[in-house]
Amino acid sequence: MAGRVEGKVAFITGAARGQGRSHALRLAQEGADIIAVDVCRPVTDTSAIPASTPDDLAETADLVKGLNRRIVTAEVDVRDFDALKSAVDSGVEQLGRLDIVVANAGIGNGGDTLDKTKESDWDDMIGVNLSGVWKTVKAAVPHLLSGGRGGSIVLTSSVGGLKAYPNTGHYIAAKHGVIGLMRSFAVELGQHSIRVNSVCPTNVNTPMFMNEGTMKLFRPDLENPGPDDMAVVAQLMHVLPVGWVEPVDISNAVLFLASEEARYITGLPVTVDAGSMLK
Numbered sequence: 001m002a003g004r005v006e007g008k009v010a011f012i013t014g015a016a017r018g019q020g021r022s023h024a025l026r027l028a029q030e031g032a033d034i035i036a037v038d039v040c041r042p043v044t045d046t047s048a049i050p051a052s053t054p055d056d057l058a059e060t061a062d063l064v065k066g067l068n069r070r071i072v073t074a075e076v077d078v079r080d081f082d083a084l085k086s087a088v089d090s091g092v093e094q095l096g097r098l099d100i101v102v103a104n105a106g107i108g109n110g111g112d113t114l115d116k117t118k119e120s121d122w123d124d125m126i127g128v129n130l131s132g133v134w135k136t137v138k139a140a141v142p143h144l145l146s147g148g149r150g151g152s153i154v155l156t157s158s159v160g161g162l163k164a165y166p167n168t169g170h171y172i173a174a175k176h177g178v179i180g181l182m183r184s185f186a187v188e189l190g191q192h193s194i195r196v197n198s199v200c201p202t203n204v205n206t207p208m209f210m211n212e213g214t215m216k217l218f219r220p221d222l223e224n225p226g227p228d229d230m231a232v233v234a235q236l237m238h239v240l241p242v243g244w245v246e247p248v249d250i251s252n253a254v255l256f257l258a259s260e261e262a263r264y265i266t267g268l269p270v271t272v273d274a275g276s277m278l279k
């Protein structure tokens, strides 16, 4: 039986680990070849999250190849438009086409109220989580247009792109900006049958969320909190009885948006949030 994105090619940023890797595997399982990029090193100096590595990206490549799909990888910082363009140009040359774009790369840093946020944290955040998304799509659009078959673009926003939390205003601003970008690209590209949507996850079980800093944030009352301690509090954010979702839950939404099943869906922020938006 043909897969849901059989014969298509997907360009994914932040694909070394976490959700980006999961998106690559889920799309490959359903028949897509992959162009995977990631910076594979630290990009900001106030992040509690350990950076991904070249080995992580190589592991994503091995996993995709294990599914009998082709993959082209490159170490690229999404803030660098020329490097993004050359990665996607070379990927399309090798794999023959482009159909799907998943602008997923992102960072967390800082942790202050907006009035105390360092300018460098603001600049890194907007540079990666907002401008990097714009540059990713800008680098890919010429290939979608020249293919003449339309396409599907998915921009990773967040529940934080739809409502605010304290102490991360720069992230909230960037992720709200991603929703604006998504709507603008959707309006501009619709005439070419290119659909543009966002996924808006709640907490996801990746290094960005599942780390010591987050556990301490959720449980300042404990000296060495672990995932179970965090779950008790994280669950209060949701209607469903879970503290976080798994990367594949977001990948399934990305797959749906990328597939023909969503052929008339564009301009939509798709929440995968265990009901967080109801609270």
Ligand SMILES: NC(=O)c1ccc[n+]([C@@H]2O[C@H](COP(=O)([O-])OP(=O)(O)OC[C@H]3O[C@@H](n4cnc5c(N)ncnc54)[C@H](O)[C@@H]3O)[C@@H](O)[C@H]2O)c1
Pocket: 013, 014, 015, 016, 017, 018, 019, 020, 037, 038, 039, 040, 041, 043, 049, 051, 052, 076, 077, 078, 079, 104, 105, 106, 107, 128, 132, 156, 157, 158, 159, 200, 201, 202, 203, 204, 205, 206, 207, 208, 209
């Ligand atoms: N984990 C969560 O709780 C959560 C919730 C909502 C939204 N998100 C968003 O989901 C996306 C994926 O995050 P994740 O949870 O997989 O985190 P993660 O930290 O596991 O993965 C993010 C990946 O993006 C890469 N990256 C970061 N900056 C980059 C840059 N400048 N250029 C290229 N690659 C870069 C990292 O190297 C890493 O491999 C991010 O946009 C994040 O903001 C995450």
